[in-house]
Amino acid sequence: MEALLKGLDILYLAKCDAAKTGQTWQAFLPAGSLVRAAERLLKADYFIEDICAVDCVEGFVVVYHFDHFEAPGRVTLRVVVPHAAPQLPSIAGIFSGAEWHERETRDFHGVLFTGNPNFIPLLIDPEMADCFPLRKEEKARAKAKAMLEAGEVIFCAPAFTLMTPDAPAEANEPGGDQPATA
Amino acid sequence: MTRYQNIDHLAGDFYTQNFAQTAAEGNLILNLGPQHPSTHGVLRVVVELDGEYIMRAEPILGYLHRMHEKMAEVKTAAQFIPNMGRVDYGHALGWNWAFVGAVEKAAGIEVPERAEYVRVITCELNRIASHLLWWGAYLLDLGAFTPIMYAFDDREKVLDILQDPTGSRLTYSYYRIGGVAKDLSQDCLDSIRAFIPWFRSRLPMYKDLVTDNIILRKRIEDIGVIEKDACRRFGATGPVARGSGINYDVRRNEPYSVYPKLDFEIPTSERKCARGRYDVRMAEMEQCLRIIEQALEMMPEGDILVKGAPKPSWKVPAGEAYFAVEGARGKIGAYVVSDGGKNIYRTKLRAPGFCNLSLFAEVSRGTILADAVAILGSLDLIIPEIDR
Numbered sequence: 001m002e003a004l005l006k007g008l009d010i011l012y013l014a015k016c017d018a019a020k021t022g023q024t025w026q027a028f029l030p031a032g033s034l035v036r037a038a039e040r041l042l043k044a045d046y047f048i049e050d051i052c053a054v055d056c057v058e059g060f061v062v063v064y065h066f067d068h069f070e071a072p073g074r075v076t077l078r079v080v081v082p083h084a085a086p087q088l089p090s091i092a093g094i095f096s097g098a099e100w101h102e103r104e105t106r107d108f109h110g111v112l113f114t115g116n117p118n119f120i121p122l123l124i125d126p127e128m129a130d131c132f133p134l135r136k137e138e139k140a141r142a143k144a145k146a147m148l149e150a151g152e153v154i155f156c157a158p159a160f161t162l163m164t165p166d167a168p169a170e171a172n173e174p175g176g177d178q179p180a181t182a
Numbered sequence: 183m184t185r186y187q188n189i190d191h192l193a194g195d196f197y198t199q200n201f202a203q204t205a206a207e208g209n210l211i212l213n214l215g216p217q218h219p220s221t222h223g224v225l226r227v228v229v230e231l232d233g234e235y236i237m238r239a240e241p242i243l244g245y246l247h248r249m250h251e252k253m254a255e256v257k258t259a260a261q262f263i264p265n266m267g268r269v270d271y272g273h274a275l276g277w278n279w280a281f282v283g284a285v286e287k288a289a290g291i292e293v294p295e296r297a298e299y300v301r302v303i304t305c306e307l308n309r310i311a312s313h314l315l316w317w318g319a320y321l322l323d324l325g326a327f328t329p330i331m332y333a334f335d336d337r338e339k340v341l342d343i344l345q346d347p348t349g350s351r352l353t354y355s356y357y358r359i360g361g362v363a364k365d366l367s368q369d370c371l372d373s374i375r376a377f378i379p380w381f382r383s384r385l386p387m388y389k390d391l392v393t394d395n396i397i398l399r400k401r402i403e404d405i406g407v408i409e410k411d412a413c414r415r416f417g418a419t420g421p422v423a424r425g426s427g428i429n430y431d432v433r434r435n436e437p438y439s440v441y442p443k444l445d446f447e448i449p450t451s452e453r454k455c456a457r458g459r460y461d462v463r464m465a466e467m468e469q470c471l472r473i474i475e476q477a478l479e480m481m482p483e484g485d486i487l488v489k490g491a492p493k494p495s496w497k498v499p500a501g502e503a504y505f506a507v508e509g510a511r512g513k514i515g516a517y518v519v520s521d522g523g524k525n526i527y528r529t530k531l532r533a534p535g536f537c538n539l540s541l542f543a544e545v546s547r548g549t550i551l552a553d554a555v556a557i558l559g560s561l562d563l564i565i566p567e568i569d570r
Contacts, residue, residue, distance in 0.1 A: 020287070020290075020503070021287070021288075021501070021502055021503050021504065022284075022287060022503055022504030022505055022506070022517075023504060042414065042415065045414060046414070047413065047414040047415075047417050047418075047419075048414075048415070048416070048417040048537075049417055049513070049515060049532055050417070050515065050517075050530065050532040050537075052517065052528075052530040054519050054527070054528045055528070063517075063530075065504065065515070065517070065532075067436075069413075069414070069423070069428050069429075069430040069435075072435045072436050074504060094415075095414075095415050095416075095417070096412075096415040096416055096540070096544065097415060097416035097417045097418075097537055097540045097541075099540070100243075100536065100540045108251065118240070120196075120197070120200055121244075122243055122244065123243055123244045123247040123569060123570075124244060124247065125244065126196040126197075127196075133249055133252045134251060134252060134255070134528070142521035142523075142527055146500055146521060146522075147500055147501065147502055147519050147520065147521050147527060148502055148519070149501065149502055
């Protein structure tokens with residue numbers, strides 16, 4: 001996977017425990033690298049499983065799952081988009097099936113995919129398609145790092161703090177003044 | 183989307199108007215469904231026709247959308263299990279399994295061995311029932327009335343068997359987090375043992391009378407050709423991918439439960455057309471019988487539910503898990519993300535039919551309208567699963 005994504009601008013790459021979470025690799029990407037990463041996955045004969053979004057404190061974590069017919073092992077790509085402007089490029093030009101998954105993600109969370117060839121409501125009636133049922137109330141949102149598997153970190157961009165442990169004040173220890181251990 | 187409220191009803195609704203924008207002059211826009219019998223429920227396909235040829239097609243979804251993923255956010259994990267039987271009535275136990283499997287994975291729960299065998303036996307019986315439903319209905323689509331009578335006769339026997347442990351006949355809610363709800367009784371085991379030779383004797387008859395029938399073959403051979411590359415781009419799995427020569431079955435490639443201990447084949451076909459998918463499903467039913475036979479032999483005594491199994495108010499520990507099983511239509515996936523709260527934070531359901539149907543627009547281009555129905559049927563669509 002490192003070789004596959006080589007040269008791409010990525011934020012976080014980790015090897016995961018498939019027995020525990022069902023994924024073997026995960027990578028956080030900036031929106032700008034998504035299309036090129038998808039191109040490389042298709043070239044390496046991966047197929048698309050699904051796309052969904054998880055509404056977290058940090059923004060919408062858009063999750064792309066890929067798997068391989070000959071060499072199974074789920075690869076998860078994630079892109080975090082802000083609640084205020086949830087927008088990222090479409091990969092429907094590469095994985096054609098993404099068109100529907102992206103439209104579904106728009107219906108449920110209101111995440112916009114620029115470049116999707118037919119970006120109209122898919123599952124929800126067009127007359128009420130802007131209700132975004134899976135968006136959460138602000139106080140109901142949880143932190144991504146508390147839920148998503150961190151994995152065995154291969155690479156982490158210095159500016160990327162989403163998956164790094166919280167500052168000492170929020171550590172589990174009572175008193176909270178112990179230094180955080182990475 | 184209020185700007186579409188005052189549409190001209192003669193010009194069609196939002197989807198028809200949107201579709202018609204790019205239609206060529208003189209071509210006919212036709213809506214197939216959502217109430218047409220060959221669309222199996224309430225699928226709607228808008229097609230642009232030049233004479234009898236399909237220039238463009240677009241499936242319109244959402245007529246059976248129930249927002250199961252939202253319901254998952256307002257129920258505890260155990261309370262959500264009955265929803266799974268409603269997602270896909272054809273292979274309800276496959277969906278039961280995908281969801282409880284994902285939760286078990288997130289919580290690190292080991293399922294007792296007997297329960298694993300009970301799951302394999304019931305899931306495979308359900309797969310036979312699902313394939314029989316597809317087979318009968320598909321041939322009905324193609325104008326052959328009699329086969330569905332035979333298919334339902336056999337399927338009835340499977341439903342009778344499954345009724346005993348599950349308590350229902352269609353929308354099963356039988357698996358539990360950590361096992362299954364009820365053990366297979368002696369009566370049930372006896373009827374499964376009686377069913378295997380019975381059904382095995384029927385399969386050659388179906389081959390002679392239906393599969394080898396020249397009228398059927400002319401209808402389904404060389405139409406709806408799906409290349410391997412398209413399977414990857416659209417994420418097609420199950421008999422659709424295997425009918426295109428891709429040897430991929432979650433039971434073998436991402437093994438779960440006790441499937442690695444069982445000896446069975448993964449039928450594939452290099453035909454890539456509707457006949458390829460047909461052949462794969464027919465061969466799969468025979469393999470289901472093999473699996474059930476072995477599982478009955480190998481099933482140990484013991485518990486069917488893990489000790490201290492989760493109660494309805496039980497909370498899934500924080501974390502994420504993706505679990506996939508091989509359903510009758512392909513790879514069923516459940517992705518759960520939990521924050522440790524009362525309800526699961528986010529549940530994503532991957533429906534194989536959704537991905538398989540998304541192929542249709544590409545596959546149907548350039549075919550004649552009558553073939554489009556044969557292609558749609560060959561994808562084995564269960565609309566509630568696609569719409570979720």
